[in-house]
Amino acid sequence: MTETETLQLLTPAGERIAPNPAVAHPATPEQIAAYAAELTLSDLRAAYRNMVRTRAFDREATSLQRQGELGLWVPSLGQEAAQVGSALAIPAADMIYPSYREHGVAEVRGLDLREIIPVFRGTRHGGWDPKAHNFHLYTFVIGAHTLHAVGHAMGLQQDRRRGIVDTADAVVVYFGDGATSQGDANEALVFASSAEAPVLFFLQNNHWAISVPTERQSRFPLANRADGFGIPHLRVDGNDVVACYAATRYALDHIAAGHGPFYIEAETYRMGAHTTSDDPTRYRTREEEAHWLARDPIARLRALLEADGVEPEFFAGVEAEGRELGASVRAFTRANTAGDFTEVFDHVYASPNAQVERERAAWDAYLSRGESR
């Protein structure tokens, strides 16, 4: 798969180009151009800010893991355009099901990024209320959440049949190239197609499932699999924030018009490790990393903004904001603690449960014996 096979609207040097009709299908180049034109200079500045903040957050969290403050971190480094560009196209009312690396989507959603920290610091499993920003919890069982997104979309369909007015038009699920091999991810396509569910599958193909390259998951482009399920697809340059936005806008309009599910493959690159426990030097080359470094999504957008006359003070200001965010995350992390141990007995069930209460009482009795010893 080469870059020429993906929809690209910004070259790696940040120059605007017209959509190639051969890769814009099923959209027309005119449609893609119109969606891209929605992004004003102000929007592009906002996108740049989201991307830089995401990277600053990610860098800080990586450092905090190295300092022993986090048990693990999953870097989003290099995937900022795919995440921010797509998320900017998703209405606030539409529910998003992320996998576990979508820090850039969280940023656009308005989630306080610090809420992600407890999950990796080990103070709780989920950090935020999914309903607060229509951003579901991270899911760590690969691909399991793709079915939840489809079911949620089936719920929207049922709401409409009942005459319940939803503000949401669609559900969006993010998943990766490794997940495409999971049975659940394939069953999700079966169920979405069968129900004609209003769901957008947003695949970030970052080329590596930990140490296994995409070619091991599939011998032909992953997005082509959608065809076999009767789901139309677009393949987009995932390091091009404008193309990611335009493709997602097209897909969501397709879904809102009642045409059923859609599938986007964003070709991007995991510039960092899979997690902080990983060592990419064991399985990929410096040359490959250098190739993608030259396609850095943030540098690409910055080049465009500079060419459009955005002043240096803007970039300096965003950098400063990123540093402030990092400091804020650092302070939050160091102060973040788990509650009393007995909180483990909370919320196992939503209604009273005798077995849980029996063990809670046994724990209390154990503590009492300790006090009397």
Next chain:
Amino acid sequence: MNAPVVAHDRKGPAPHARPGTTAAGAAPSSGAAHASLPMAQAINAGLRAAMTRDESVILMGEDIGPLGGVFRVTDGLQRDFGADRVRDTPLAESGIVGTAIGMALAGYRPVVEIQFDGFIFPAFNQITTQLAKLTYRSQGDVRVPVVIRVPYGGDIGAIEHHSESPEALFAHTAGLRVVTPSTSADAFTMIQQAIASPDPVLFFEPKARYWSRGEIPATVDLTPDGVVAGLSRARTVQHGTDVTLAGYGPTVATLTKAAAAAAEDGISAEVLDLRSISPLDFDAVIESVRRTGRLVVAHEAAEYYGPGAELAARVAEACFYDLEAPVLRVGGFHTPYPANRHEHDHLPNLDRILDAIDRSLDY
């Protein structure tokens, strides 16, 4: 994969019958009682009542629409509630449960039918890593009130994978409620309470008892407390003084027969229908064993690591000075479920239970 066809009872509830039930959260009220129904139709009546009461109740599964399910438990429901509420799904169990979770997250109360016990395993991941944990991992922010109906157990002369009892695998998973009725009355009541519960519920239906008839009650307690109690408490089938016989689902009828046979020998057996496997009603069993001093537990699931093992450990701890004999178990063997010509001996049949009663009394 087709099951024996359920004898169709034309005297069952009319298509638009409204069994007397109470609205969720309301106090019990009286309604018209039904005549005797086979358990399969009692569950059907319970589903019908829940769907009538709450538009968010959606049935999902394989062949549950025009066919009415291979055991006809959903017979007539698609006709009366429509294909959007009684959904024939693609043939993929993980997909069914996974999308049911998503529907629950969108505000619905899906009731999933897994066609047979042995076919639940493709969904095992969704049930144990997702369904069971979502409330916990969200600190209670989200609820997933999904009910998974599973025809289970043997003694129907079926081929491989159609007679299994995997309940312990789910009882071992925190976050799930695991229940099983043994009578039409409980089936009618408990399916409605399972649907009303804010927790995910594995609802195991003893398929060998689908055709056993019984009265269904005029009212169902769907208050929050009533739901918790209905999905947690054992039922005393008959009182006795010499030995406690505990079981659930398909074995309750066998235990009752064993108690009758033992009575002819002058042995007074107390019979407990556990009804819930998670949570187990330890208090009810302990209270009984403190009086009788003896406990025999029976289930079709394997003895090793089964619910009986858990009960034995708890009873040994709580009733150490009350026990006249060790707790004995009668269950399936540590073998795959055998070919059906052997299933009689594999199951906790009357003879094996009476043998255990004798061993307990002779200790």
